[in-house]
Amino acid sequence: MRRGIAATALVASLALTATACGGDGDDSGKADGPVTLTWWDTSNATNEAPTYKALVKEFEKANPDIKVKYVNVPFDQAQNKFDTAAGSKGAPDILRSEVGWTPAFAKKGFFLPLDGTEALAEQDKFQASLIEQAKYEGKTYGVPLVTDTLALVYNKELFAKAGIDAAPTTWADLKTDAGTVKAKTGVDGYWGSTQAYYAQSFLHGEGTDTVDADAKKITVKSPEAVKGYKTWQGLFSGKGLHKADTTADAYAHIQDAFVNGKVASIIQGPWEITNFYKGSAFKDKGNLGIATVPAGSSGKAGAPTGGHNLSVYAGSDKAHQEASLTFLKFMTSAKSQETVALKNSTLPTREDAYTTEVKSDPGIAGYQSVLAAAQPRPALPEYSSLWGPLDTELPKIAGGKESLDKGLGNAETAIAKLVPDFSK
Secondary structure, three states: OHHHHHHHHHHHHHOOOHOOOOOOOOOOOOOOEEEEEEEOOOOOOOOOOHHHHHEEEEHHHHHOOOOEEEOOOHHHHHHHHHHHHOOOOOOOEEEEOOOOHHHHHHOOOOOOOOOOOOOOOHHEEEEEHHHHOOOOOOEOOOEEEEEEEEEEEEHHHHHHHOOOOOOOOOHHHHHHHHHHHHHOOEEEOOOOOOHHHHHHHHHHHOOOOOEEEOEEEEOOOHHHHHHHHHHHHHOOOOOOOOOOOOOOOHHHHHHHHOOOOOOOEEOOOOHHHHHHHHHHOOOOOOHHHHHHHOOOOOOOOOOEEEEEEEEOOOOOHHHHHHHHHHHHHHHHHHHHHHHHHHHHHOOEEEEHHHHHHHHOHHHHHHHHHHHHHHOOOOOOOOHHHHHHHHHHHHHHHHOOOOOOOHHHHHHHHHHHOOOOOOOO
């Protein structure tokens, strides 16, 4: 009871400020009849959205006074689209916000703090690091909906034919194994990505990052980072190592080669689990091997933590905010997360959603096993944007069109403009 009273009081006080920002509701915040919420979902329209649409109908049936207008917004357009709408008008009441967007939009005042509300009534059920990732300046602005990380995924059959009975635990071992797979099977052993997000694991493997948020220092050219990027660069040439693909369709090329048995291992996330199973190499789901990304010379292994939160627009009126909180609680419940996991093969954010049935999917069980090694992102609103300059430079480096030193130097200069108060 106390929690409910506190939640109502918090939302009421915030709504007075929020409506002044340009919410679509009236000034009283009172609803005449059912409240209609607008939810921008950024999930894959083909593989994931149908499950969310079905949950919306289930929610509406359980909450007849709340209607939900479901809008699927392409992920690559959603951040800019919401930024524009929230700064003027037309923003949705609820956004499926990528974890990197959450602190950025919170900093701009676009998201409602959720601490003490019913949306976070079961906060202790969620993975603690994911709650931390949804915070900005001590307040929580999103409820974790799905999580992800990267893993080394490999074709067990090809590895077995090469006489390899376990996944490599270091990048050096991966390089050796790739050569062995090529020699024994004729198939390349590994194909790496030139995207900055995928290269992030090499930095974590050296105990560093693109920036040191606490020290307010850009570290993309630090000795540790350079060492990590050299390891990354070295995996594009050599026996059993596929050359870098710097085309616009590189992601699709790598994925297609892996699922059809034309390359033995890649680094990939759980959002591709359903597509793995559609490939000829993984008709038998048990053939999919999933392991923690290899460790760097520091002995550390860790991929970045990704995923999505559900956040509430601070510009909505009181009635819409309260209805949104009810929706968030429903969508992130253990039951709803179990449903999403079973239908979409995505990873829940709360332990009680990893039921026996959910873990019977070898893809989910495999990725759950590597989550503990995932590295949370620093609470820096600009953090996700830092990969932009690297996405420009890394393909040039991997393709031999630019030296590592020059490319990282260019990235450092561009990053300095994004975080002008950071030193080099």
